[in-house]
Amino acid sequence: MSDVTIKIAKNGPLLISEEVEVVDMDSGDKLAIDKFPIALCRCGQSGNKPFCDGTHSKVGFDGSLA
Numbered sequence: 249m250s251d252v253t254i255k256i257a258k259n260g261p262l263l264i265s266e267e268v269e270v271v272d273m274d275s276g277d278k279l280a281i282d283k284f285p286i287a288l289c290r291c292g293q294s295g296n297k298p299f300c301d302g303t304h305s306k307v308g309f310d311g312s313l314a
């Protein structure tokens with residue numbers, strides 16, 4: 249089992265506190281990350297994908313899991 253924990257923010261992003269690599273699946277390029285935690289967009293509306301830029305709160309994203 250992995251040591252990485254991904255937390256799901258209510259109506260917001262996926263939060264990753266531990267150091268991880270984020271890699272473009274097609275190119276294999278690693279995305280530059282200068283600090284942790286990182287927040288990965290879950291709403292699809294970020295202007296800085298795959299990272300969250302806070303837009304989820306402006307668009308009223310409903311992140312209900314069920």
Ligand code: FES
Pocket residue numbers: 260261262288289290291292293294295299300301302303304305
């Ligand atoms: S989850 Fe924050 S911009 Fe998408």
